[in-house]
Amino acid sequence: MSIAASSLSFIDGSILNVALPAIRASTGAGAAEVQWVVNAYTLPLAALILLGGALGDHHGRRLWLVIGTGLFGIASLICALSGSLEMLLAGRALQGVGAALLLPNSLALLNGVYEGEQRGQAIGTWAAAGAICAAIAPLIGGWLVEHVGWPSIFYINLPLVAAAILVALTRVEEVSEPEKARLDGLGAGLATLGLGASTYGLTLWSQKFALTPTAAITIAAGAALLAGFLLWERRLGDKAMIPLALFGNRCFSSLNLMTFLLYGAFGGSLLLIPYVLIEAGGYSPIQAGLSLLPLSILLGLASPLMGKLAVRLGPKIPLTLGPIIVGIGLLLGTRIAEDQAYWTHAFPAILTLSIGMALAVAPLTSTVLAAVERHQTGMASGFNSAVARLGGLIVVAMLGAVLVNSGEALLRPFAATLVAMAVAAGLAGAAAFFGLRGNWRRQREPITA
Incomplete structure (x- = not known):
């Protein structure tokens, strides 16, 4: 049930990256509109995911998982039936609200069932299933974009929505901790x-x-509102969505800084690479989907193993090496050009990215959850997911100078952007190294405020 619900987010993101050029062409969207097709979803997801986890803790995690999954299904139908860019953006925003409710509660339910090494393996399986779904989705989506049209890609979500809701209502017991x-x-x-x-x-x-x-x-207004948010959270103290006192712990802070940098770089690359392959490399949507297949296969195969090993051996090595390898993959991606063979240019970059993320994804999730007490898992998973989406949100918002170009003119700003994201990935590895040094105990005692 947790896997079926959370996979909706993986599927939606991987399909959309393949469909963006077709959406831009059919709607006449400019670079800013293309960015908002992505960010209209990511914004409410990043902003509301903490509230989604808290609602699940208070009223029942199964209840809010079902509500969020249902909203996601309704929003997917709106996107599929949209006759205008405005309606598509509205549907994408509602998808983000649904995902903000379902993601933290799916992981919190899973986390509450397992302990120790089994928990690490379960979380790895959770991540692997999402990666496998993300591997299959672009292939189906690419075929649909070419033969049916981009609106049809949103119909893929509907069977998963129905399956997740059915299993949740019939096989899952309700869990809540309203006092916390x-x-x-x-x-x-x-x-x-x-x-x-x-x-x-x-x-x-x-x-x-x-x-x-x-x-x-607007930037100044946004900064003022975010400052107001921090002041309000400080005033609430231990009753805040995310107690600010937790950031006094180097381990907790460094893991979330790593998440922000790594997922910002990785999310930006997943948008740019298929986009450039289609717009500058002449790939079809199906070919662009196939080009990312190594990423999802490696994540699917390696995540359960890495989640288990991180519990047994400790997370420091994979969380340090993984982002550095991702950075190397991004640098290799600068070799992608207009006339080039996939196996000599795009494949080495995608393969290296895959290895790096396979090292980091499951250990990062399990380490963040192990860093807090059980009643805080909804908050911890929600906050870490929010930070991951926030990294992607900001990176995508800054890609306008790349997306305004087409054809060969895409390649130079694309390469420069990958270099900047490689630096961010390297800094993510450094944050994990220094944050976990001498601060992670094998017995994983909870971090408390």
């Missing part, structure tokens, strides 16, 4: 508005790297 839950509607509202304004301003700025009055005002 933290509901903070004002904090969620401030975070959503602050992220929305900041993202809009960054999107405008990234078109020509020029700070127009509108961009400056």
Whole structure:
């Protein structure tokens, strides 16, 4: 059930990256609109995922998993039936709200069933199943884009929605911890508005790297709202969605800094690589989907093993090496050109990216969850997922200078962007190394505020 629900997010993201050129062509969207097709989903997901975890803790994780999954299904249908870019963006935003409810509760339910090494293996299997779904989805999606049209890619979500809801209602017991839950509607509202304004301003700025009055005002407003969010959370103290005192612990802070940097770099690459292969390399949507197949296969095969090994041996080595290898893969990606063979240019980059992420994904998730007490798992998984999406949100908002180009003109800004993301991935590895040094105990005692 947890796997079926959470896989919706993996599937949706991997299909959309293959379909973006077709969406842009059919709707006449500019670079900013293309960015918002991605970020209209990521913004509410990043801003509301903490509230989603808290609602599950308070009212029942199964209940809010079902509600979130149902919303995701309704939103997918809206996207599929959309006759305009505006309706598509509205559907994408509702998908983000649904994902913010289902993701933290699916992982919290899974985390509560297992202990120790079994928990690491279960989380690895959870990540692997998502990767496998993400591997299959672009192939089906690419065929649909070519032969049926891009709106049809959203229909793929509907069977998974039905299966997840059915299993949740018939096979899963309700779990809640209302005495430990933290509901903070004002904090969620401030975070959503602050992220929305900041993202809009960054999107405008990234078109020509020029700070127009509108961009400056929205960025400043976003920063003020986010500052208000932090002040409000500080005032709430231990009743906050995410107690700020937790950030006094180097391990917790460094893992989330690593998550922000790594997933920002990785999310940006997953958008750019298939986009450039289609727009500059002449790939069809199906070929672009096939090009990413090694990534999902390696993640699917290696994640259960890495989750288990990280519990047994400790997370420091995989969480340090994984991001560095991702950075090397991004540097290899700068070799992608207009006239080149997949096996000599794109494949080495994608393979190296795959190895790096396979090392890091499951150990990162299990380490974050092991760093808090059981009643905080909804909050911890929600916050770490929010940080991961926030990294991607900001990176995508800053890709306007790349997406405004087409054909060969894409290649130079694409390569420069990959170099910048490689630096971010390297810094993610450094954050994990210094944060876990002498701070991770084999017995994984919970971190408390």
